[in-house]
Amino acid sequence: MGRVDHKVAVVTGGALGIGKAICELLAREGAVVAVADILDAPGQAVAQAINQQGGQASYWPMDVSREADVQRTLAAIAARYGAIHILVNNAGVAGADKPPHEITEAEFDAIFAVDVKGVFFCTKHVIPIMRAAGAGSIVNLSSIYGLVGSADIPPYHAAKGAVRLMTKTDAMYYAKDKIRVNSVHPGTIMTELVEEMARNSPEGYEEYMKGRSRIHPIGHPGEPLDVAYGVLYLASDEAKFVTGAELVIDGGYTAQ
Numbered sequence: 515m516g517r518v519d520h521k522v523a524v525v526t527g528g529a530l531g532i533g534k535a536i537c538e539l540l541a542r543e544g545a546v547v548a549v550a551d552i553l554d555a556p557g558q559a560v561a562q563a564i565n566q567q568g569g570q571a572s573y574w575p576m577d578v579s580r581e582a583d584v585q586r587t588l589a590a591i592a593a594r595y596g597a598i599h600i601l602v603n604n605a606g607v608a609g610a611d612k613p614p615h616e617i618t619e620a621e622f623d624a625i626f627a628v629d630v631k632g633v634f635f636c637t638k639h640v641i642p643i644m645r646a647a648g649a650g651s652i653v654n655l656s657s658i659y660g661l662v663g664s665a666d667i668p669p670y671h672a673a674k675g676a677v678r679l680m681t682k683t684d685a686m687y688y689a690k691d692k693i694r695v696n697s698v699h700p701g702t703i704m705t706e707l708v709e710e711m712a713r714n715s716p717e718g719y720e721e722y723m724k725g726r727s728r729i730h731p732i733g734h735p736g737e738p739l740d741v742a743y744g745v746l747y748l749a750s751d752e753a754k755f756v757t758g759a760e761l762v763i764d765g766g767y768t769a770q
């Protein structure tokens with residue numbers, strides 16, 4: 515028996531990195547998975563691999579920063595599978611890495627469009643669908659950077675902080691509908707997002723990666739599956755009394 519049998523899950527940003535690991539794990543644990551992303555070929559490959567391994571998945575092109583796109587796609591997924599029980603708001607971008615006084619309005623807005631409005635749009639349009647299903651679980655990917663500060667990527671900190679509190683407010687609004695809303699706060703996890711930050715880092719790739727290992731008391735960055743297991747728990751009925759919570763998966767980073 516799987517931990518999320520008979521559930522339909524939508525994972526935004528499911529084509530790569532953490533989102534891909536979440537899609538694979540939810541499918542392995544029995545969910546029907548809608549992989550939603552703007553990267554068509556990798557997204558289709560994730561769905562195809564799941565289906566080849568005996569799971570059930572399909573790819574849906576969806577830009578979370580465009581409300582009409584989100585509304586249309588979530589409605590189409592619900593029509594195809596009859597319901598949506600799990601939404602993982604995972605799509606995210608890191609964006610400009612400069613001191614705040616050098617960041618342009620356009621750079622700031624670009625992060626908020628995906629990381630904050632994307633979560634808002636997907637939540638807004640999944641709520642009626644989850645209400646119709648009688649229950650639901652929404653898991654929002656925030657970050658350690660939504661909990662504590664550090665001198666890099668300022669708009670990302672602001673965005674992930676916003677996601678943390680949107681999560682708690684949404685949890686209050688929809689608790690009576692049996693829709694739970696929780697946030698997950700990963701430390702550094704080795705994905706394309708981090709690879710890109712390392713490549714663009716002024717200190718160079720190697721030094722950046724050494725630094726990332728040093729700042730996590732466990733001594734190394736995490737891997738996507740470390741986060742996926744936390745998401746699986748929150749998505750499943752095992753977490754039926756958990757809402758408005760923050761699950762920190764950070765190798766001890768914020769315990770210091």
Ligand SMILES: NC(=O)c1ccc[n+]([C@@H]2O[C@H](COP(=O)([O-])OP(=O)(O)OC[C@H]3O[C@@H](n4cnc5c(N)ncnc54)[C@H](O)[C@@H]3O)[C@@H](O)[C@H]2O)c1
Pocket residue numbers: 526527528529530531532533550551552553576577578579603604605606607608628632655656657658699700701702703704705706707708
């Ligand atoms: N990797 C880390 O160290 C880390 C740490 C903390 C939090 N997070 C968060 O976890 C989530 C996943 O991060 P990741 O490292 O796997 O990133 P990633 O860059 O490897 O993957 C992000 C995915 O989101 C998709 N995406 C981007 N913009 C989109 C849009 N507008 N609409 C739909 N999909 C879009 C991308 O195409 C990609 O498939 C993000 O929200 C990120 O902020 C990551």
